């Protein structure tokens with residue numbers, strides 16, 4: 001039998017972690033747990049996740065109707081319910097606004113893969129759901145295509161959502177994702193992002209089974225493993241990073257559209273200076 005009070009305590013603990021990690025400012029974010037087929041615990045609206053009490057946690061049915069709790073349930077619970085409806089193995093959902101992962105969607109940058117082993121093993125694909133005004137069913141529908149193909153997704157210009165069989169798992173996927181995006185941001189700032197070759201990533205995906213982690217959907221669908229291979233190429237190109245081969249889709253020495261513009265700007269500036277000096 002489920003211990004409802006213990007589950008509520010666990011939701012509060014996850015809330016505190018989200019708050020201390022800086023993944024939720026003010027009243028941002030929401031957490032839920034599917035207790036039974038038609039019973040879901042969720043966090044209330046307008047309450048900081050950093051100071052939640054078990055008594056604050058609401059209970060809703062699978063239509064989102066509140067059936068218990070002294071505070072009003074979060075308006076974003078429909079997003080959580082959509083995930084539970086589409087994937088019955090999911091028991092917990094965490095939605096927050098982690099700055100590094102969210103920044104990638106704000107910058108219009110898909111999160112690249114084939115860079116860190118842990119991310120390949122624990123997260124797998126990291127899709128970005130299209131933007132929609134938060135709250136209503138239209139917003140919840142943006143996650144539908146990814147519920148059975150990933151365990152975490154970025155919500156365009158909004159935040160992230162992750163799901164799992166336990167609250168700890170659902171929280172971890174968000175934590176791993178944001179730590180990853182932080183490393184990508186730092187590496188990008190240093191000038192270049194190097195990759196793991198696609199055959200080596202396939203080795204990691206095979207390891208998943210040994211760890212008892214479900215098959216990677218990319219393997220089942222024979223989908224592209226390495227996403228956004230342009231990210232962090234800079235001027236160096238794959239020849240310079242030694243990571244061409246299967247992972248590299250940009251031909252040696254090629255520059256990205258953005259860096260091509262930079263080259264043109266630089267050439268123009270040098271030309272202007274020479275012309276200026278000659279005058």
Ligand SMILES: [Zn+2]
Nearest residue numbers: 029134158159
């Ligand atoms: Zn949100």
